[in-house]
Amino acid sequence: MRAAPKHQRLALVLLAMAALVGAALLAMWGLGDRAAYFRTPQDIAAGRADVGQPLRLGGMVQQGSIEKQPDGVSIRFVVTDGPASVPVQFRGITPDLFKEGSGVVAEGRLTPAGVFTADTILAKHDERYMPPQLGNQAAELATRQTLDR
């Protein structure tokens, strides 16, 4: 049962290698269908997104497109990047900087009907410019509110 020290070291190295390979394989398996790809409406129009795949849809909220639903907590709106646009539905409390004409990133999936169902909406303003000396707190604050992730 008890192995000689020399063999033991080899066994431990093999175990460590197995763990390393195992971690890599596990990560690859997990990332395969769980990483959310960033897509624009144009990408979706070009067919670069599968139905049901997790996505992050980025673009502008089209003017005049926000429609509140009767339940008071659901909305529909259109995300556009100019040439193409995608209808989005969302149920929840929207971030304060979410308004028509503003940048938005919606996390969710595309339904077979071509409507994007968002689980999370992030008003996009963590990429805003801040002078370096002043940037820290303001950027920290801005990103804290609409965690871009």
Next chain:
Amino acid sequence: MRRRWWLAVPLVIFALFLLAVGWRLSAPPDATVKSRLVGRAMPEFQLPAATPGRPDLRSADLAGGGPKLVNLFASWCVPCIAEAPVLGELKGRGVTIHGIAIRDAPADVAAFLRDHGNPYRRIGADPRSQVQMTLGSSGVPESFVVDGRGVIRYQHIGPIMPQDVPTVLAELEKAG
């Protein structure tokens, strides 16, 4: 002693990490937000005077006359202090500069102008950043070149430093 190649595995993984991160540092994503109003008319606004006794600023003031620079600043802003002498120099070269004081108090603005000079012809107070937001500006200082018809021609993000002066002057020239 045999060579134990596996002992170098962590080093190789770390090298990969360095490569990925080094790539990101060498090609950082563009973090500035350009205003979408460049090439369009200045939105309408009427701002009260930032300090008592000095002229206020309205969008109508920007519609007439030659090209001018609209500078968004604040007394609490450190880069604005660095920018102040450069604005003074631009004024000396005959550039018309209007100011918009962002989220500021009259007494602080007055003190700022006393300490760092007053290059502005008119200064409007924007205590709640409303005009700043309509302009599509996201920080201070920022400057806009506005032509004689009140159309925004150019946006400069961050303090105008001595090395930026030729660009700004050229843009003012183009707008004229």
Next chain:
Amino acid sequence: MIAEAGLAALWLAAALSLLQLVASLAGPRVPELRRLIVPVAAAQGALTLFAFLMLLWLFLRTDLSVQLVAANSHSMKPWIYRFAGTWGNHEGSMLLWVTVLTVAGALLALLERRLPERTLHATLGAQAALALGFFAFLLLASNPFARLVPAPRQGLGLNPLLQDPGLAFHPPTLYFGYVGLSVAFSLAVGALLTREVGPALARTMRPWVLGAWVLLTVGITAGSYWAYYELGWGGWWFWDPVENASLMPWLAATALLHSISVLAARGGLRTWTIMLAVVAFSMSMVGTFLVRSGILTSVHSFAVDPARGSFILALLALYVGGALFLFATRVGTVKEGAGFDIVSREGALVLNNLLLSVILGTVFVGTLYPLLAEAVSGEKLSVGPPYFNAVTGPLTLALALLLFIGPLLRWRRDSRPNAPRIAAPLVVTVLAFAASFVLDPAMSALARLGLGVAAGLAVASLLPLAGRNLRRTPLATWGMVISHLGVAVAIAGAAADTAFTEETLAAARPGETLAVGPWQVRLGSVVPVAGPNWTAVEGRLSASRGGRTIDLQPQSRFFSDPPTETNEAAIRTLWDGQLYAVISGAEDGGRWQLRLWWKPLVTLIWLGGGLIALGGLLALLGRWWRGRRRVREPELAYA
């Protein structure tokens, strides 16, 4: 003058760290230089501490002629935030980092008695090399004492939203933890240089790792609760890069803590322990780098500054690369440790280490994958909770299962049948698992397993105490038991949160009632309220269950400077869970959006984290106490 004094102290300390490095490099040949090492390390620590105190003083006085103060403070701020403002910015936090690093080096130099002198000197050389790099970074690229001419009228101030006592003390807690690991790193490098890896090294390393680990545990637990109440999203862990940056060193430190005990008790796992000591601090530096450089977008990211980022990256490459190179070339010649059976305490700890390393690996890959993917294919993507939960969840449960048997095994070999002893926890696990089907047939498999394993582990964690005289049980054993119990409690909380949380999202008029779980929540009225620098709408909610009614007042606040809106969640803690309410400021035809959660047993998550840290603290105190007794006893023998 204060700023200049601080700056001078920093330069002097930097020069001393260079001297310390040279002395420890030349030390083996030049005894005169060798004698310098310890006093120089002490002086360097004192000088850096002095510089940090000077910066603290500048912040307390709000000396606006110093650029850092002007950009980050305001004389009207409460003193506690002026105090915390010292490290609430890039330069100040780097100074804090260097201060902790050099003070730790000084303490190591002054207090360490067990280590062979050669190894101690090599370690202090490594510590000096670390400090030198960070001194260079401070003095050349982020001078905290730079003057601002002319001084502004008033400081910019820390944003009111960031004025939160939790936020003020969270970063230093993590920093102390990170830097504690730097001592383990230097010890590992020192031992690699002298090839003296053995129980003495492990015993020297242990209090530092244990202390660092306790602080990291506290920091992570507090950070998780902060995100939970402050963000108003009802979640307690978001797998944000900054959270991962603190989790990765913690995972490595946890593995290190366990492998150190093998090295200390049995002299085994030498290579592996050295590796983990290097990895643990490397993860701290990688994490700090990722956060500071703004390379990964996150909630807490500081403004991106490529120049500074490159500087830290160069330091990282130098230190981690250097240590790993040393590891690759030298560790092969370190003497072999003692062998052991597969079924033994060592075997279980090896398995524990492997599982923790796999978790660490998957978190590392997930955090950096967006960067890798964009570098390789230009594809922008993000990796979030679905990945991390799916990958780390089962591994954590496997780790918990290992805890059923691991602490009961003997060192070296164990042929004793342990079956009767672990029967009780296994039965509890199966019963709890079965009970979960009765409680809620629709629960997710992972949550069900989590509840079962947590229940079993709660029993199993106490087994090492069974049959012992509790009064005579060493404090370190108590510490282990309490920490493992904390793991069970935290897993139970997490599983309960996943399994039992009820959520209601609806728009309601004042007077309307919403149901969430067992609660009936009535929106009484919505009233405007005002604070010093904000106005808000406040929902007056009354929640009732059975005969009991509690009030909740969530707010939606509007700040004018700068214009922002935040949701202040109202959270009420009851013995069996928390009621959590958020109101949105946007009114729609007389209706207000309300989001309500009933989260049974959710507080167990942070209670568990607290217990884990408490266990570590007890172990640290116990070892310290025994160490002191051991030092005193020979003296008594002489007397």
